[in-house]
Amino acid sequence: MATNYDVARIFLEIAEALELSGQDPYRVRAYRNAARTLLSLEEPLAEIRRRGELLSLPGIGESLAAKIAEILDSGRLRQHDELMEHFPPGVAAMMHVPGVGPRTAQTLFRELGLTSVEELEHAAREGRLRALKGFGAKTEANILQNIARLRTRRQRIPLARAYPLAQQVIHLLRAAAPVRDIEAAGSLRRMTEDVGDIDILVTSDDPAAVMAAVTRLPFVQRVLATGPTKTSVLSEQDVQVDVRVVAPENFGAALQYFTGSKEHNVKLRTLAVRQGLKLSEYGIFRGDTRLGGATEEEMYRPLGILMYPPELREDRGEIERGLAGVPPDFVEERHLRGDLHVHTNASDGRASLRAMVEAARERGFTYVAISDHSPARGNARGLSAARLRAQAREIRALNRELTDITILAASEVDIRRDGTLDYPDDVLAELDLCLASVHSAFNLSREEQTARLLRAIDSPFLDIIAHPTGRLVGTRDPIELDMRRVMTAAAAHEVALEINSWPERLDLNDAHILLARELGVPLVIDTDAHAPEHFDNLKFGVATARRGWATPADILNTIPLSQLLPRLRRNRLRKAA
Ligand SMILES: [Zn+2]
Ligand SMILES: [Zn+2]
Known part of the structure; x- marks a missing residue:
């Protein structure tokens, strides 16, 4: 019987093949979204199908449901088999080597008959890629380097x-x-x-x-x-x-031991030894006497150390603070009062404005910023100024209707290559809130990329830089930035940096959050939700914030909107004017 993973993998391979063949990005995305939905299910698809509920899954329509059924019944999908003949999975894999992309992967397949990353590597090493137009020794060296980096990353x-x-x-x-x-x-x-x-x-x-x-x-x-x-x-x-x-009386000891980190546990054991105690996955002992181990707290208490949450156990000072009796005080999901980065189906989201606001309200948020894309993101149906204004009118009407949540008319504006924002100033001035982010030209030099963000920060309309480094965990490197300079400027202009909760992004990461707190940069935690269920991703953003030691006071969207707005740049300037 095909598992959820089998079905998801087939959909992902179809998405890759469609992308490779230059198909409509919406179709590609439909398969990716479906695969994502399937991977997040806790229940086997066969079960859901038995109940006749495939169509109630987000992103699954008649056609995808039929395909799921075909895979569940036969273990394969005819469409997939046919696509794989023309676009073998290895060719799609080449497309993911940074610097290759769909069009080049096609050319490599057509012109040189390459069908895998291994063959590509071999050909690059032998200098065979130069035969192609636009390829030289430098491209070959780059490709080899990128393949090597992909390999080391893939192990995690x-x-x-x-x-x-x-x-x-x-x-x-x-x-x-x-x-x-x-x-x-x-x-x-x-x-x-x-x-x-x-x-x-x-x-x-x-x-x-x-x-x-x-x-x-x-x-x-x-x-x-x-x-x-x-x-x-x-x-x-x-x-x-x-x-x-493990035995119930050892559960806490085992949990502590296997949670780590290694660095945290090494330091803890060293401290224990100094006190004549011994820690193991079976408990905490003085000589032959077992002092505890049923709960994790029992492992810390005899040492006189307050237990810190798992996200902080990296030996970054949590043991010393626990020893000094400083209780942990870190941001939790319940502290967040609103989400400042949410998409609707006006751009590349999957649900209507009303559905997204309802979902935010159900989570207990008291404010939500609707931040669809700007025109530069053609793929994502970025909003023209006219459509943005129409959306703002819709938001005002909905605000009059709903009493327990406030909707901000916002936008996730592209930061262009030169650092300018992707709407004219008069349009930006009408927004309640302006996020901006990098979605293109990821390969600029550190100098250029830093200058680009500094220029964006200079815009009097910018409030928040969303997913500041643009990285995708394991698949796309962060843009090259002088982060200290960017953060110093952000702090000076009171521009907030986002901790994006999207689990592939987690951007800023923990190290950057630590730096941001040191430099006094305001932070926000957003979901970047594109569908109602994406609000569940908040836990990833909160965990990342905690890994960066963020307290509720570090995160702007833990405060009520009435206090938040004056802290944002545009409103501060408006007041001053
Ligand atoms: Zn974005
Ligand atoms: Zn976004």
């Missing part, structure tokens, strides 16, 4: 992929075996942007049943090892999942 799994997989493991094991406690440990629990593998800890009255259930998880490609209390499997996406059954 982005949180965006690992998190839903871990949730699925937890969900399926709960259903399939007598599980009491179950929790993901490891770097996933610390919410690092990528993880090496997935560690799950379980307590159970029947460990053998749990182990058996692990080997039968639907996405298992290979069982790497299985024993009475530990089983390791490899998922079809080559992610290793380790499941351990």
